Structures are given as structure tokens and as C-alpha cells.
Amino acid sequence: GVSHVLTLVLQELSLLCKRDVNGVGMLYDLLRSRWLQALLKIYECLQHYLGKRPVPVTLQARALNREVVELLREAPQSGEIKELRQLLCASHALLSAHDTVAQKDFEPVLPPLPDNIPENEEAMRIVCLVKNNQPLGATIKRHELTGDITVARVIHGGLADRSGLLYAGDKLVEVNGVPVEGLEPEQVINIL
Numbered sequence: 001g002v003s004h005v006l007t008l009v010l011q012e013l014s015l016l017c018k019r020d021v022n023g024v025g026m027l028y029d030l031l032r033s034r035w036l037q038a039l040l041k042i043y044e045c046l047q048h049y050l051g052k053r054p055v056p057v058t059l060q061a062r063a064l065n066r067e068v069v070e071l072l073r074e075a076p077q078s079g080e081i082k083e084l085r086q087l088l089c090a091s092h093a094l095l096s097a098h099d100t101v102a103q104k105d106f107e108p109v110l111p112p113l114p115d116n117i118p119e120n121e122e123a124m125r126i127v128c129l130v131k132n133n134q135p136l137g138a139t140i141k142r143h144e145l146t147g148d149i150t151v152a153r154v155i156h157g158g159l160a161d162r163s164g165l166l167y168a169g170d171k172l173v174e175v176n177g178v179p180v181e182g183l184e185p186e187q188v189i190n191i192l
Helices: 002-018 024-032 034-052 061-074 079-090 092-102 159-163 185-191
Strands: 138-142 149-154
Touching: 002 024, 002 034, 024 034, 061 079, 061 092, 138 185, 149 159
Parallel strands: none
Antiparallel strands: 138 149
């Protein structure tokens, strides 16, 4: 893997290091550093995991659960069967979560692009930021000439900055599906 390649590179560099070629000593020290070695081990572990990550047996565990519960209803009733039915009925939320993850249905759904965009319209980006009760990390203002609501500034280290999706000067057209044309900046902030 990567560690083996790095070992070979270090062997080659050690020969150049003895000849004192410009910058080779620094590169050699960098490649031998403990933090890089640890980072490469983490990388290899992640690559190993990606190759062996578990795949769900079924995408519809909840439906299969209901089917089994119905079959158990028709079976001769014993204490064990009643207990099994109770356990299966109580696992609805867990199986629902399993199905959501198995179907990879946890990404935000973006609205479709509007059909009535004029030909001469500037390029438009649809941005989806999940705030999770944290501030957006950007301020907005009304543009003096056009009256558009725009991003005034992006606060360094904030959500908008970390996402790399919003920039100062970006025009806001919609927020959470609500058109912002004609709204005051304070109204838009309430929607955010």
C-alpha cells in the first residue's frame, strides 16, 4: 500500500540526502515524520474499511418485519411466539432507521430548478446548508443599486465559510423555498 511506496521513496531520498541535493534533507525529514506516518496508517485503514464496509442484506427491513409478524399471527400461539411478535412490533423505529440508511436516503433533497430563468440570467447555484441550530456565519444586506438581497460578508470560521458555498456579493433568490424578492433583510433573517 501507501506505506510500502513511502518506504521505497525514503530509501531513494536517503541516497540523495548523502549527496546534499537542494531540499532533499527537508523532504526526507518530512516523509519520516511521525504525524505523516500516522496519517498514512489512518488512510490505509479507511481504504481497507471502504473495501469491506457492510452492505445491507435488504433495503426494506420494515416491510420484511411486518410480513414476519403477520406469519407469526397465523402460527400456533405459544409464549415464545407472543414474545417474538412483541419484540418485532417494538422495533419499528429501529428498522425504519435501518431502511433510511440502507437506501442512503439521508441526504437533503434540493428543489428543482425553476423553468422560467431568462436566457441572459447569470449563472445560479443552489446551495444547501444544514445549520443544526448553529448560526449561518454570514450577514446580508440590500444592494444599494438593484435592491437585491445579497450576502454582505462571510464570517471567517462560520458555517458559510467552512462550506465554501457562499461568498460576499452572492444574490439570494430563495431561502428555504421562500422567494426573497421584495422582502426586507430582517424578514430574510427570520426565514434563515
